[in-house]
């Protein structure tokens with residue numbers, strides 16, 4: 001059977017297909033259908049998917065417990081978890097899902113059928129990636145379409161396409177999905193230009209795998225690895241392959257013994273060296289992963305961030321961990337400390353393309369133009385940060401982009417503009433098990449497919465460069 005995209009033999013609006021969720025059914029039907037279990041979750045999933053791919057809105061923002069999309073926040077926790085699972089897998093495997101849908105259409109969807117496409121993707125993601133019964137995924141997708149004035153007339157098509165996918169298509173997972181197919185063209189092009197085709201392929205494959213959860217511990221990584229069933233990585237990190245339920249329910253969280261931090265995100269602070277007793281500014285600090293590292297190492301820390309909401313999280317996190325820092329909520333561009341700092345860390349806002357394993361929406365919310373804009377902002381912020389370093393002090397610039405325009409190119413532009421700064425090359429033996437991350441030019445570059453000795457592969461993509469200001 002083929003599924004046309006308009007009324008016709010296969011995409012016809014059969015009474016069976018059009019009725020669920022339809023507002024035009026018999027008296028009383030709308031109320032019954034609105035209360036239909038699971039329908040609201042599917043409708044919210046389609047709505048949020050639209051916000052991500054059509055309006056480039058971050059999924060983290062949309063699903064934030066306090067400030068997220070109001071329809072998402074109205075859902076029961078179980079439905080919220082389902083929406084997140086649908087969107088995470090739906091975005092991670094968006095290329096394959098799109099191909100499975102397209103293969104079952106007689107002709108492309110009309111250009112003005114955005115909401116229909118989202119309903120199809122939400123349905124297909126459940127069938128192909130999640131343990132939702134096919135019949136529920138199909139029926140609720142049909143109900144979503146029938147309840148949406150823009151997609152109503154395609155309810156029959158939704159039914160036909162999804163039933164065929166359920167019957168014919170293979171399940172999608174990281175082992176079977178084609179990495180190239182699931183990497184948007186703009187990102188693929190950048191990765192090939194920068195890393196070559198083979199490494200781009202490996203990075204794109206890493207984007208499809210579920211990322212482990214890394215913890216930074218205050219001390220005794222080996223002991224915490226034993227207690228939590230994970231693996232210790234060096235002195236201060238523990239890797240957990242998977243966690244059932246919220247991480248906050250794990251031993252040691254409430255007691256403030258550790259915080260969640262990818263092993264790559266923990267590297268930039270290490271470049272500053274011994275900070276015991278030094279004054280260190282952590283600029284763009286929230287939610288505070290690097291602030292906590294600096295506190296653990298005995299620095300006197302000033303943590304600055306312009307987001308009040310994120311600074312509240314930083315304060316909560318430090319409070320739980322029993323650490324203290326001076327906190328400043330404000331724009332770095334307008335910040336003028338009274339005295340310079342012994343060292344400054346700038347973990348600049350970036351495209352976050354190094355975190356696509358955990359945030360597959362990033363591949364769809366960012367693009368080339370955004371990367372260029374962010375690179376220019378980073379250079380401006382780095383110039384400000386550089387003015388806050390005492391003579392002879394260190395400045396570390398970092399971010400979680402895998403794009404050289406936001407990393408290596410910013411570092412080079414900074415050095416050519418500032419005669420009072422020199423690059424202080426990172427030596428491979430400084431980073432122990434992460435020697436692989438040190439580039440020949442002495443900067444640090446991680447990508448998501450890199451192996452972590454003794455702990456499997458994978459870490460966030462990061463860049464960091466260390467500079468020293470001319471001494472007194």
Ligand SMILES: C[S@@+](CC[C@H](N)C(=O)[O-])C[C@H]1O[C@@H](n2cnc3c(N)ncnc32)[C@H](O)[C@@H]1O
Nearest residue numbers: 284285286287288289290306307331332347349
């Ligand atoms: C990558 S996040 C920082 C992560 C943090 N360093 C950590 O390790 O937990 C970037 C931060 O930059 C902040 N930010 C962006 N532009 C800023 C500006 N002009 N001034 C101050 N903070 C800024 C954002 O609010 C965001 O919290």
